[in-house]
Amino acid sequence: xxxxxLFAYGTIADPEFFGYLLKRKPVYAKAWxxxxxxxxxxxxxxxxxxxxxxxxxxxxxxxxxxxxxEILDLWEEVPFYQREVLEVQATAGTLKAFVYTQxxxxxxxxxxxxxxxxxxxxxxxxxxxxxxxxxxNH
Numbered sequence: 001x002x003x004x005x006l007f008a009y010g011t012i013a014d015p016e017f018f019g020y021l022l023k024r025k026p027v028y029a030k031a032w033x034x035x036x037x038x039x040x041x042x043x044x045x046x047x048x049x050x051x052x053x054x055x056x057x058x059x060x061x062x063x064x065x066x067x068x069x070e071i072l073d074l075w076e077e078v079p080f081y082q083r084e085v086l087e088v089q090a091t092a093g094t095l096k097a098f099v100y101t102q103x104x105x106x107x108x109x110x111x112x113x114x115x116x117x118x119x120x121x122x123x124x125x126x127x128x129x130x131x132x133x134x135x136x137n138h
Contacts, residue, residue, distance in 0.1 A: 005088075005095060008059050010048075011047075021129060029090055030061070031061040032059070048100075075128055085098060
């Protein structure tokens with residue numbers, strides 16, 4: 001089974017959310033995405049990253065399978081979010097990882113906005129997983 005690296009900075013970087021989405025516990029390693037900035041969409045409360053020289057986003061690196069990547073693409077509503085392969089910095093050095101971005105979106109700094117509430121996000125994830133399980137059982 002081949003694996004891919006994923007740089008997670010929002011929902012997927014939360015072990016409980018990851019567990020509901022992919023039905024397993026994550027194994028994370030700390031990583032940094034250089035020259036990107038973490039922003040929040042003021043209407044939806046969803047977090048996203050986009051290029052921003054001189055900034056960095058701290059996140060989690062996780063190994064995922066091709067099948068899990070398909071699930072994450074559905075969750076991230078690609079092409080609403082774009083999945084890109086970017087270089088990230090980790091303790092092991094510079095690595096290439098998938099990152100969900102929104103390079104054309106407009107957002108505001110987290111300090112000025114309000115990310116979606118955890119309880120609301122958890123309910124969305126559980127509902128998504130129930131929907132996905134129903135689809136896979138048909």
